[in-house]
Amino acid sequence: MNITINDKKMEVPDNTSLQGALNLAGVDPEGIATALNGEVVQLVDRDSTILKDGDSVLVIQPFYGG
Numbered sequence: 001m002n003i004t005i006n007d008k009k010m011e012v013p014d015n016t017s018l019q020g021a022l023n024l025a026g027v028d029p030e031g032i033a034t035a036l037n038g039e040v041v042q043l044v045d046r047d048s049t050i051l052k053d054g055d056s057v058l059v060i061q062p063f064y065g066g
Contacts, residue, residue, distance in 0.1 A: 002054065
């Protein structure tokens, strides 16, 4: 099935969890925030959140500056 992570299209197997898709995309799960189709998904829910074809994932990584 096809999903989008931060506007980048990728193909993942059916029944892939959000965490599984992040792993496939090489995204380090530490210290990030995630949203699925505009709704925040907490860290504890990433393994149990199963993606569907066409889903859009947003990964936000903190940055520091001054």
